[in-house]
Amino acid sequence: MRVTNQLFEAALGIKAPWYVQGVDFDTAKRQLTIAVDFVAGSRFAYPGVAGEHPVHDTQIKRLRHLNFFQHECYLEVRVPRVRLPDGSVRLAQPNRVGQLDGFTLLFEALVLAQQMPFAAVARIVNLSWHRVHAICSRYVELALASANLSDVSTVAIDETSYRRGHEYLTLVADMQARRVVFVTPGRDAKPIESFAAYLSQHNGTPEQVTSASIDMSPAFIKGVSEHLPNARVTFDKFHVVAHASKALDM
Structure with missing residues (x-):
């Protein structure tokens, strides 16, 4: 033995x-x-x-x-x-x-699989969806608490839908680090205001953002101009092309 x-x-x-x-x-x-x-x-x-x-x-x-x-x-x-x-x-x-x-x-490291949904991980490890979610949520909380955004200067902002298109999230990505740094519900100017506040809470300032890539949404344009005062706006080329194509077809 x-x-x-x-x-x-x-x-x-x-x-x-x-x-x-x-x-x-x-x-x-x-x-x-x-x-x-x-x-x-x-x-x-x-x-x-x-x-x-x-x-x-x-x-x-x-x-x-x-x-x-x-x-x-x-x-x-x-x-x-x-x-x-x-x-x-x-x-x-x-x-x-x-x-x-x-x-x-x-x-816990096994449960934190980066390319599998909670339900698939739960089946593999024989846990409930809620227990898997609890483990992942705890690590997200720890990561957010230690986030350092002092070097974020170039961002891309876009929205995505979920729950079959009935709800929306706004995502902010650090273009240089190529990673998502902020996610919040909504798709108006409010998420950009929330991002500016989040920067201030994690060793950054809204003024340090010098470039923001967005679609041609009036709400995003308003949010950037009001809450990221030093950011130069670059419109997403896909939206520019879509508007140009629509104009040519008229």
């Missing part, structure tokens, strides 16, 4: 003071459960507090991990709560724990 435990320790990258205490396979549920513990007397660091701290008590966390072949795999980790110098007791999360309770980081 110890050889099996050591094999899983190597596969999972588990290092002292952590170790695999045991492995159990439930044939009926087709689930592999790996129990992870730490050596008695171990001390643990806590973010923002210097040093390593004694264990006060523990909690068992059951974390969904990547599948073991075709079987679901779970880590049952005995997670320590440490006593800090000020007398408070805090949970010392191992680095393999994900952002959403109940999952490992690697499992």
Whole structure:
């Protein structure tokens, strides 16, 4: 049994003071459960507090991990709560724990598939659509909170429809970085006002935008002129060609 435990320790990258205490396979549920513990007397660091701290008590966390072949795999980790110098007791999360309770980081990375809809990912990992959505939403929140838009100067603004054309979103892309930096409901001047405010919240200013590519929508023209004062407007060539073709046909 110890050889099996050591094999899983190597596969999972588990290092002292952590170790695999045991492995159990439930044939009926087709689930592999790996129990992870730490050596008695171990001390643990806590973010923002210097040093390593004694264990006060523990909690068992059951974390969904990547599948073991075709079987679901779970880590049952005995997670320590440490006593800090000020007398408070805090949970010392191992680095393999994900952002959403109940999952490992690697499992969350699998769920964050860039080219698959939530429903397809949910079928693959046997989770509900809502759980997959919750994982993805948490990472979107973290990414937005740390966004730095100080270098954004050239943007492209366009709208797209969803819900069978009954609702609209406005998207703003950084043309130099070639990535979407802002999405909001609507397709009038209000989304551009919201983008200007979003810039100010993420290390940027509306004045730093020197070029904006838009369609010939009066609402977008108004939004850029009012909220991106230094932006030179470039009209999307496809809309220009469409208007020219329509004029020639008249």
